[in-house]
Amino acid sequence: MKEIFSKINHQHQVISIRGLKKSFDDFDVLKGVDMELRQGENLVVLGRSGTGKSVLIKIIAGLLKADEGTVNVLGQEITKISERKLDSIRLKLGFSFQNSALYDSMSVRENLEFPLKRHVKNLSRKEINSNVEMILEAVGLLQAIDQMPAELSGGQRKRIGIARTLILKPEIMLYDEPTAGLDPITCIEINKLINEVQARFHTSSIIITHDLTCAKTTGDRIMMLLDGQFRYNGTFADIFAHTEDERVKLFYDYNFVE
C-alpha cells in the first residue's frame, strides 16, 4: 500500500465541489456531490461503470455543465467564469482520457508540439524539441517520438496521452480510468507512472478507476461514488478493512478473485 505522500498540503484545496448535481434527460447521474482535492495528493475516485465518474471530471474540466452546485478549481468558480478565464484554468489541468484521445493524424512528436506551440509563444525549434524530448523521456517513450498513434500499444498510447498533458506543466491531473483495458503488467507500469508524475511534477491528481490495484498503489486518499453521491472517504484500509456495506464488499470481492 502507498505511503501517504509527505508533500500533501492539507490546508490548501485546489478543487472544491459542493452540492453538485447533474442529470441527463430524466436520469439523475450526480445527486449532490461534495468533494475536495488537496494540493499534492492523489485522490482516487472509485465507482462502478455508469455511476458518473467521467461526468464528474468532465464537469471539472468544463466539458459538461453542472445543473446545480459549485465547482471551484484553483480559486475560480468554473460554472460562472467566462470562456477566456476557463481556458486559462484549462491550461493548468491535464486530462488523460480513457482511450487516450491521441490525435490520429499526427505523429507522437506533433501530438506533443500541438498544444505547446499554441500556448507558449516564440519558442525556438530547439526549445520545442528539447521540451518534447524531456517529457517523452519522463514517460519512458523517447524512442516512439516519430511513430504514429496507430503504431502504439494501449499502454504506450496512455503514456503519450499523459505526456501530451504534461508538456504544458499542469498543476492538476485528471485521469479517467488510466488502467482500463490494459494487461496487468502494463497496469502496474501505468500506476507507477502516475506516482512518478505526482512526485516529479508536483501535481495534484484525481484518478478515476474501478481497479482496486490502481486505487491501492496510486491513492493517498480514496472516495467512493455510490448512487450519485460520495459515501466513503479515507485510505484504502479505512474503506475496505471493516466495511459492512454490501456494495463495498461486492466491489472488493470482484476485484480480488482469489
Add this chain to the structure above:
Amino acid sequence: MKSGSVVISKRIDKFFLKLNDIYLFVLRFFKEAFLPPYEFREVVNQCYELGVRSLPLISVTGFIIGIVFTNQSRPSLAEFGATSWLPALMAVAIIRALAPLVTALIASGRVASKIGAEIGSMKVSEQIDAMEVSAIKPFRFLVVTRVLATTLMIPALTIYTAFVSLLGSFININQREETSIITFFEQVFEAITYLDVFSSIIKAFFFGFTIGIVGCYKGYTSSNGTQGVGKAANTSVVIAMFLIFVEELLAMQIINAIRFQ
C-alpha cells in the same frame, strides 16, 4: 399506449429541433470564423486535402461528361441540320448547369464523407474533447477551416471542371465536325454571358459551403462509437446531395428571374 398522432407530433418536434440545431451550428460558424486564433495554415492544408486532391477524380469525370453530353446532344441538333450550334449548346449546358452540379456532387461523395468521417471519429474518440481541455478551440481548428476550404475550393474546382468538360466536348466535336479549337472557343465565348459565369461561381460558393457545413455538422454531432462514424459519413453525403439539388432549383429560379427581367 401511444396514439399515432402523438408519435407523429414527436417526430415533427424532433425534426424542428434538429433544424434549429443546424441553424445554431451555421450561426456558430459565422461567429467563430471571425474570432482568433485564425488557423491560416490549417485552411491551406484543408484546401489541399479537400480541393487539390479532388483534381484527378474531377478531371476524369468532367472530361467524360463533356464527351458524352456532346455525343448525345448531336442527334437532336442534326435533325434540324444545326450541328454547327453544338459548341454553343454545350457551352451553355456546361457553364450554367453541368460544371457546378457535377463538381458539387463529386465533392459531396468525396469531400463531405471524408469530413464527416474524420470529424466524427475525432468526436467519438474524444479527440475533440482533448482539444477543448487543452484550450485549443476545436470548432475553429476543425470546422471553420474545413468550411472555408470547401467554400473556396468548390468554385475553383467548378471553373476547372468547366474547362475540362469543354475540352472533352471539343475533342468529340473536332473528331466529328472537324471544328478547329479556335472556332470552337470563339463559339463558346459568344454563347455564354457574364451572368452565366458569375451566377455559376456564386452557386458554387453555396454548394461548397453546404458540403463543408453538412460534413462538419454530421461529424461534430456524431455519437455511438464507430457505428456513429460510418453513419456520419454516409448521411453527410445524402444530405449534402439533397441540399445541392434544392439549391440548384432555387438558383435556377432566381437566375431566370434576373435573366428575363
